[in-house]
Amino acid sequence: MIEPLVLKGFRDSLPKTEIPRRKIMRMLEDVFTSYGFVPIDTPALEYTNVLLGKGGGETDKQIFHFQDNGKREVAMRFDLTVPFARFLATNFSSLPIPFKRxxxxxxxRGENPQKGRYREFIQCDFDMVGADNALSDYEILSLMDASFKALSIEGYTFHVSHRGLFNTFLEHNGILxxxxxxxxxxxxxxxxGEEEVTKQLIELTESEEKAKxxxxxxxxxEDENFLDCVNRLEALAGGECESxxxxxxxxxxxxxxxxxKHFILDPSITRGLDYYTGIVYETFLDELPSIGSVCSGGRYNNLTSLYSKECLQGVGSxxxxxxxxxALEELKHPLLKExxxxxxxxxxKEGQEKKAVECASILRGEGIKTDIYLLPGKKMKAFYDYAAKCGTRFVVMFDDDCKESLKDxxxxxxxxxxINTIAKIIKEHNS
Amino acid sequence: MIEPLVLKGFRDSLPKTEIPRRKIMRMLEDVFTSYGFVPIDTPALEYTNVLLGKGGGETDKQIFHFQDNGKREVAMRFDLTVPFARFLATNFSSLPIPFKRxxxxxxxRGENPQKGRYREFIQCDFDMVGADNALSDYEILSLMDASFKALSIEGYTFHVSHRGLFNTFLEHNGILxxxxxxxxxxxxxxxxGEEEVTKQLIELTESEEKAKxxxxxxxxxEDENFLDCVNRLEALAGGECESxxxxxxxxxxxxxxxxxKHFILDPSITRGLDYYTGIVYETFLDELPSIGSVCSGGRYNNLTSLYSKECLQGVGSxxxxxxxxxALEELKHPLLKExxxxxxxxxxKEGQEKKAVECASILRGEGIKTDIYLLPGKKMKAFYDYAAKCGTRFVVMFDDDCKESLKDxxxxxxxxxxINTIAKIIKEHNS
Structure with a gap:
């Protein structure tokens, strides 16, 4: 016998997790498509040099890469952004521009697994390329708001900042x-913490004044409103500017x-990565800030230059x-509670198969998710154990004359x- | 610059393909869940020996496998059946049995790409384990029928056969x-063709009589009905039996x-694979039989024995x-036509952003998929090119007083x- 082991950093998704996950993905998909965003897919495997770009460094160590049977150097994608850049370069002429996907x-990612970090995970990316203006920045923020609203998440705040404005500020102070x-x-x-950051900033800028x-x-x-904050930052950056x-x-x-009301201007948000040029943002749940940002992104104005002469400006999350x-599980969100x-x-019982199949057909026709217990006449104890593991509340049974009843x-x-009355009862309960 | 190449045998999925593909997957998911089937997921990577079992042979050459950074022999899954068997063994105690996923x-699969065959593809598997009776065989066939019905596919036939009955027949003739x-x-x-098969059967059985x-x-x-066919096969197999x-x-x-009416008993269906023990089936589209089976499977009664002492009987597709x-594209199915x-x-135009955003919000609230063209004031020629690539029929525009109109x-x-009247017009058109 082979031990049924799962690789370190990988995991099975059982129905208890997979059912809400798929539900959430569908809800998000409905919001994305309502905004005119379209789905694409790219291969899980790409040429290693396509994924790594000029590459090397940290990412190099973290990706799963190997030589395939045709001696090609291939790698499994470590994010959806790099494949998107490659996709745009490959398919540019057949896409509508601006393109929203x-x-x-x-x-x-082959990184060392930690609590909540795995070597395989799902990303939900939405980006638009081909426009650089307030309208497109707004659209992406609005879509984020609509997404969290659709998931009935209460209490979320988008922390927005602007990398261009920060750079203007740095330039104004001679430390760009x-x-x-x-x-x-x-x-x-x-x-x-602030103290440690200050200390290191002094070391870096060799100036206490600049660090401060x-x-x-x-x-x-905490109570500084969005526009007051813009005014303050703008003054620190040397006055009114494009950003x-x-x-x-x-x-x-x-x-x-x-x-x-869901947006605050928070200049402490910078997003570590180099490639952002405009707005950047992170999203925190008011009741669970400790879990970190659950939706992040920003504007980048040079996504495809590695693969193409077309320079596509984009913004995405x-x-x-x-x-x-x-987070939703910890917050006992309805989507994950039941x-x-x-x-x-x-x-x-044995011999009631036709009746069972007939009733199932009627219930399914009414949009009721109907499971048939496949072991007719099995002892009730085994059946109740099954029902408990299924998390299902209602049971339809038949007496010896095949008359149906509903057990809660x-x-x-x-x-x-x-059975039609039973359908009504279950539908009322579901609604 | 790096050439934005896609690996041989792999491909991007553009919106034109990905939109209908996701639609179909959601429709199938709705049917599966209506039958009480639940989703699971397993890692894309597994230990190579877990996937290959006692392994070797053809599959060995076809899988993508490599040594990861931790010197583990790992492989990308080549189907969803083997990972399911491993999943059952790993998670047996927390699953309801029978289990339907x-x-x-x-x-x-690293096989040589041919027309319509790729190295990366999507499988839609549905199986139930833990029961071996007519009820469960029926449930899976019924679910297949419901799936094709839900996709509004006209003209499909399930060709069903029984491996156990065929074995009884072979045994009866001393060639098991x-x-x-x-x-x-x-x-x-x-x-x-029949002639060549006959020739080879004679060689194999060393008997013209047995081959015949x-x-x-x-x-x-062609007109033999299901029950007549059962009678005929049963007689050839030595009389009434369990199968x-x-x-x-x-x-x-x-x-x-x-x-x-969608099912015929077709004893020429055997499914090459060793592990089937009961019913087996393939599905053909009446108007496009040449494309081959679009849904196949059968009963296997030993799925998990490689990983576990639990012997789980199953049936799946x-x-x-x-x-x-x-096939649907070739048949000009509505799902793929528009x-x-x-x-x-x-x-x-420039300056109409607030009006545009307001109208978008109203239309989206009405369930209308609403795209905002992100380049205000752009020339109409560029815009019409965009709209054509989007395949979108309707456009909302504003005059200089920001009064809206709908262009078809x-x-x-x-x-x-x-805008509310416009919403009504579009909704009527969609319905």
Whole structure:
């Protein structure tokens, strides 16, 4: 016998997890498509040099790569962004531009598994390329808001910042050349605290004054509103500029739609990565900030230059589905609280198969998820154990004359009724 | 610059393909869940020895396998059946038994790409384990019928056969020891023709009489009905037996549900694979038989023995999604005929962003897929090119006073109307 082991950092998804996961993915898909976003798919395997670009470094060690039977160097995708850039370059002429796509699929990283981090996970990315204006920045933020609303998540806040404005501020203070290191430090604020960040900023800029300016830029009074914050940052960056006006335009659109309350301008958000050029954002759940950002992204203006002469400006987001699922479970969100394999199970004695099949057909026709217990006449103890593992509340049974009744496994009530009445009862319960 | 190449045998899925593919997967998922089937997922990577079992042979050459950074021998799954067997062994105690699962996901095979065959493709598997009776055989056939009905496919026929009955027949004729080779030959009937199969059967059985008996067993008059065929095969196999009675019981349930017309008993169906023990089946589209079976499977009674002492009897099917999609495209099925990125696109001039966003919000609230063209004031030629690539028929535009009108890009009519009236027009068109 072979031991049925799962690889380290990988895991099975059992129905208890997979049912809500698929439900959430479908709800997100419905929101994405309502905004005119379209699905694409790319191969799980690509040429290693296509995925790594000029590459090397940390990512190199983290990806699953190998030589295939045809001696090609191939690798499993580690995100959906790089394949999207390659996809755009490959298929440019057949795509409408601007192009809005979503992609929900698995990616693989060979990093050391930690709590909540796996070597295989699902990313839900949505991006639009081919436009750089307040309207497109707004559209992506609006879509994020609509997504969280659709999932009936209460209490979420989008922390928005602007990398262009931050760079203007750094330039105004003569420290733009250190921007990459400064960004990485600021990004650590939540983890290592203001004191430590200040200390390291002083070392980096060799100036207490400049370090303090950076700290004052990224610090925000809890009650500072969006536009006041724009004014303050703009002043620190040397006055009105394209980036600050962009933020005002975006905010005006958020206000026009009455969704501005979910957005705060939070200059401490920088997103570590180099490639952002405009707005950047992270999303926190008000009741569970400790779990970190559940949806992040920003504007990048150079996605495809590695593969193509076309320079496509884009803005996009990624929902960390597994992290979001973990959060919703902790928050006892209805989507994860009651997961049942079916609405009702039909139990029968031997010889009642035709009756069972007939009733199942009627219930399914009414949109009721109907499971047939496949072992006619099995002892009730075994059946109840099955029903409990299925998480299913209702059971249809038949007496010796094949008259049907409905048993509620929670109240333990049994109601004799014809199958159409039973359908009504279950549908009322579901609604 | 890096050339944006896709690996041989792999391909991007553009919206034109991915939109209908996702639609079909959701429709199938709705049918599966209505039957009480639940989704699971397993890792794309597994230990190589777990996937190959005692392994070696053809499969060995076809799978993508490599040594990971931790020196583990790992492989990408080449089907969803072997991972399911491993999954059952790993998670047995937490699953309800009988267990009914579906799994729609990618698998990878390094075989040489041919027309319509790729190295990466999606399988849609649905299986139930833990019961061996007519009821469960019927349930899986009924679910197949419901799936094809849900996709509004006209003209499909399930060709059902019984491996146990065929074995009884072989035993009755003293050639059971050659069953594996005989099965493989019979499976080639469609490809190489009756004459060639007969010739090879004579060589194999060293008996013209036995070869002819096999041919007479697997041949079926076009108008032979299901029960007549059971009677004929049973007689050839030495009389009434468990397998023939099972077929009768299954047929009685199909009849009770009025779906028997989609099923024929076709003894030429054997399914090459060793592990089937009961019913086996393939599915052909009446108008496109040449494309081959689009849904195949059968009963196997030893799925988990490689990994576990639990012996789980099962029956299951696999829909070849890519083949089905290719067929539906050829048949000009409505699902693939008109694929649009959105129901409507909003076009605006500069300064009309707030109005555009407001209208989009109303249309989306009405369930209308609404795309905003992200380049305000762009020339109409560029916009119409965009709309054509999106496949979208309707456009909302605004005059200089921000009054909205609806343009139909097919009839070229323009209707001035408020946005709520426009919503009604589009919804009527969609329904």
């Amino acid at each position: 979503y992609h929900m699929s698995k990616v693989w 050349d250190k921007s990459v290191d400064i960004l990485r430090l600021v990004d650590k604020l939540r983890k290592i 300016k950076i700290i004052s830029y990224i610090s925000r009074a 600050s006006n962009r933020l005002r335009e975006i905010y005006a659109l958020l206000q026009a739609q009455g969704i501005e 990624s929902i960390g589905l597994d992290r979001l699922l973990a 997961v049942a394999n079916a609405d009702v199970i039909i139990y029968m 496994l929670i109240t333990r009530d049994t109601t004799a009724a014809d | 579906y799994h729609m996901s990618k698998v990878w 020891d050659k069953s594996v080779d005989i099965l493989r030959l019979v499976d080639k009937l469609r490809k190489i 008996k096999i041919i007479s067993y697997i041949s079926r008059a 023939s009675n099972r077929l009768r019981e299954i047929y009685a349930l199909l009849q009770a549900q009025g779906i028997e 696999s829909i070849g999604l890519d083949r089905l999609l290719a 694929v649009a990125n959105a129901d409507v696109i909003i076009y605006m 890009l097919i009839t070229r009519d323009t209707t001035a109307a408020d």
